[in-house]
Amino acid sequence: MEGDKRFWRAVLLALPLAVFAVFVIWPLASSFYYSFTNWNGFNPDYDYVGLDNFQKIYTDKLFYQAAINTALWMIAAILLPTALGLGLALLIDSSVPGSAAFKSIFYLPICLSAVVVGQIWVWIYQPDWGLLNTVLEAMSGERLRYAWLAKPDTALWSVIVAWSWQQTGLSMVIFLAGLTTIPEDLLEVCEIEGATTAQRIRMVVIPLLTPATVVVIALSVINSLKGFDILYIMTGGGPFNSSDTLAMHMYNESFKKYLMGYGSAISVVLFLIALTIIRVYFRQLRKVDELYG
Amino acid sequence: MARLVLEDVTKRFGAVIAVDAVDLQIEHGEFVVFVGPSGCGKSTMLRTISGLESVSAGRILIGDRDVTHVAPSRRGVAMVFQSYALFPHMTTAENIGFGLRLARVPKDEIARRVTDVAKTLQIEALLDRYPRQLSGGQRQRVAIGRSIIRDPEVFLFDEPLSNLDAALRVRMRLEIARLRDRLDATMVYVTHDQTEAMTLADRIVVFNQGHIEQIGAPVELYDAPANLFVAGFIGAPAMNFIPAEIEAGENGKANVRFGAVSLPIGREAAEGKVTFGVRPEHLSVAAESEHDFLGRVEIVEKLGAESLVYLQTGFSKAPITMRIPPELSVHAGEEIPVRVGRKRLHLFDAEGRVI
Ligand SMILES: Nc1ncnc2c1ncn2[C@@H]1O[C@H](COP(=O)(O)OP(=O)(O)O)[C@@H](O)[C@H]1O
Ligand SMILES: [Mg+2]
Numbered sequence: 001m002e003g004d005k006r007f008w009r010a011v012l013l014a015l016p017l018a019v020f021a022v023f024v025i026w027p028l029a030s031s032f033y034y035s036f037t038n039w040n041g042f043n044p045d046y047d048y049v050g051l052d053n054f055q056k057i058y059t060d061k062l063f064y065q066a067a068i069n070t071a072l073w074m075i076a077a078i079l080l081p082t083a084l085g086l087g088l089a090l091l092i093d094s095s096v097p098g099s100a101a102f103k104s105i106f107y108l109p110i111c112l113s114a115v116v117v118g119q120i121w122v123w124i125y126q127p128d129w130g131l132l133n134t135v136l137e138a139m140s141g142e143r144l145r146y147a148w149l150a151k152p153d154t155a156l157w158s159v160i161v162a163w164s165w166q167q168t169g170l171s172m173v174i175f176l177a178g179l180t181t182i183p184e185d186l187l188e189v190c191e192i193e194g195a196t197t198a199q200r201i202r203m204v205v206i207p208l209l210t211p212a213t214v215v216v217i218a219l220s221v222i223n224s225l226k227g228f229d230i231l232y233i234m235t236g237g238g239p240f241n242s243s244d245t246l247a248m249h250m251y252n253e254s255f256k257k258y259l260m261g262y263g264s265a266i267s268v269v270l271f272l273i274a275l276t277i278i279r280v281y282f283r284q285l286r287k288v289d290e291l292y293g
Numbered sequence: 294m295a296r297l298v299l300e301d302v303t304k305r306f307g308a309v310i311a312v313d314a315v316d317l318q319i320e321h322g323e324f325v326v327f328v329g330p331s332g333c334g335k336s337t338m339l340r341t342i343s344g345l346e347s348v349s350a351g352r353i354l355i356g357d358r359d360v361t362h363v364a365p366s367r368r369g370v371a372m373v374f375q376s377y378a379l380f381p382h383m384t385t386a387e388n389i390g391f392g393l394r395l396a397r398v399p400k401d402e403i404a405r406r407v408t409d410v411a412k413t414l415q416i417e418a419l420l421d422r423y424p425r426q427l428s429g430g431q432r433q434r435v436a437i438g439r440s441i442i443r444d445p446e447v448f449l450f451d452e453p454l455s456n457l458d459a460a461l462r463v464r465m466r467l468e469i470a471r472l473r474d475r476l477d478a479t480m481v482y483v484t485h486d487q488t489e490a491m492t493l494a495d496r497i498v499v500f501n502q503g504h505i506e507q508i509g510a511p512v513e514l515y516d517a518p519a520n521l522f523v524a525g526f527i528g529a530p531a532m533n534f535i536p537a538e539i540e541a542g543e544n545g546k547a548n549v550r551f552g553a554v555s556l557p558i559g560r561e562a563a564e565g566k567v568t569f570g571v572r573p574e575h576l577s578v579a580a581e582s583e584h585d586f587l588g589r590v591e592i593v594e595k596l597g598a599e600s601l602v603y604l605q606t607g608f609s610k611a612p613i614t615m616r617i618p619p620e621l622s623v624h625a626g627e628e629i630p631v632r633v634g635r636k637r638l639h640l641f642d643a644e645g646r647v648i
Binding site for chain 2: 189192196207
């Protein structure tokens with residue numbers, strides 16, 4: 001009997017471990033391995049090149065462009081959905097008329113895949129008949145044909161807006177859940193002590209939402225580091241690499257230029273950056289836990 | 294100054310009538326305690342006074358000002374919650390100074406006043422701590438500090454001690470009594486604990502199902518309960534109730550009869566069925582010749598300073614409780630002679646009103 005149980009336990013554990021090994025550990029280890037080679041992705045012959053790939057990163061202008069874009073993307077990804085999600089959650093929680101409908105409307109984008117979201121925004125940004133230009137024309141009365149996704153100065157930000165649109169719904173839902181955990185009597189103290197709405201939100205609600213904020217930011221960071229699919233749909237990193245992120249750059253180098261070794265080196269660097277951010281973040285998390293746990 | 298007047302105040306939650314046409318006047322400086330069983334509307338009454346709940350009907354006046362439709366923060370009230378309601382992300386000093394900070398009082402004045410209040414409550418050493426670093430009693434002191442710093446006209450306490458353990462509750466009760474004597478303010482204090490009510494109150498208001506059963510000084514409620522509910526609620530252990538009858542006695546005065554016992558009540562009364570009430574402390578073990586009835590001892594509880602004896606009798610289904618000195622040795626199974634104190638008889642009619 002006891003042996004039986006052990007056997008099944010081992011089998012049941014082995015399955016997820018195997019999946020983890022095949023789909024996480026193995027690719028990760030392969031990336032490390034190939035980053036020291038000049039493999040092109042399909043030719044079985046390749047050479048060990050030492051740190052050449054990493055040296056190349058050091059001088060790769062496009063890598064720096066992509067790194068800066070990734071940083072911008074991450075900062076925007078933290079600020080926009082967090083601020084907008086919080087604002088929406090507070091509005092909906094104060095039960096303005098129609099808040100239930102707003103809740104569903106803003107939540108809807110989460111249910112869509114990044115591909116669909118990307119496609120919707122491609123339509124919105126479409127130069128000739130897209131929603132954005134149509135609205136701007138109606139407001140300004142001038143003819144406008146701005147190609148948001150095709151201009152280097154707006155491409156990245158246009159994608160960031162689309163991405164934030166989807167993330168905001170997620171942040172809003174997490175903040176709404178956070179709001180329900182704030183004890184009613186603390187809000188009543190605000191009422192009796194004479195706090196204005198702004199004071200209540202600033203001095204009490206936002207600090208008490210810290211645990212929710214931690215989750216929202218963690219998800220935003222993780223999602224933004226993974227932010228590839230929507231970019232792939234909307235700009236593919238163009239025009240002229242102006243909307244490249246590290247993930248996009250790695251993809252282009254590996255699968256378009258067939259520099260799998262170099263692409264692997266980029267992915268290793270990206271991995272180390274992500275690891276650092278997550279470590280720093282989790283250290284902060286422990287402090288929050290001590291305060292609110 | 295801050296007289297508190299409730300005129301015909303009613304509060305409904307849908308079909309539930311939580312507070313039912315309550316009329317009450319509380320004088321300036323008075324300490325009034327609302328008692329009653331759980332769910333009788335005490336908290337709701339307090340919350341309508343604070344303005345956290347609006348009234349369904351009636352008027353509320355504080356210091357002759359009609360505040361029925363005034364925002365809570367403009368009523369000059371402070372409230373202490375059962376849960377303490379301290380902000381977890383603020384230190385003791387920040388929690389106490391919260392109201393002053395909202396009112397944009399200068400920082401150094403806030404610091405000075407917070408220190409003053411902390412001294413009064415003996416929590417100066419805790420000013421930099423967060424609520425989670427404080428014990429229950431300390432938290433409650435901080436909550437009280439937050440309420441007194443703004444110098445309110447009316448203090449509202451909603452079961453402030455019920456989350457504390459028994460020993461701490463007694464100590465905090467004394468501190469609240471001290472506070473009551475020092476602060477020149479009107480206080481309304483809600484509790485379901487009648488010891489708190491008896492020890493703290495100038496006047497007690499007994500609530501039941503949303504309405505007031507009786508208002509009076511603690512001793513008044515104890516000596517002369519107006520009805521069965523108050524008689525049963527005030528006093529621990531509770532008064533004994535015995536089904537009885539009024540019959541004619543000597544000199545035109547009436548007797549109360551239960552079982553084979555007939556006691557002169559010393560006044561006239563209409564004949565008929567009544568409930569006879571006598572407190573456990575007004576029954577005593579008597580000499581054979583002076584006893585009114587015999588009771589078989591079911592259980593003896595020795596509490597140290599006194600003993601409680603539960604008796605089986607022929608005239609009452611519920612056991613009769615009596616309170617005796619600890620040195621009297623009484624044992625379970627024994628039959629003992631009991632005398633009823635003649636001066637402390639309570640009679641209630643079929644509707645439960647005192648006769
Ligand atoms: N917000 C509310 N909504 C609906 N019913 C309520 C609400 N608050 C209190 N009640 C009801 O009003 C009655 C009195 O409650 P409460 O004042 O809390 O009693 P107490 O404080 O004496 O225990 C109860 O029946 C309770 O269920
Ligand atoms: Mg209550």
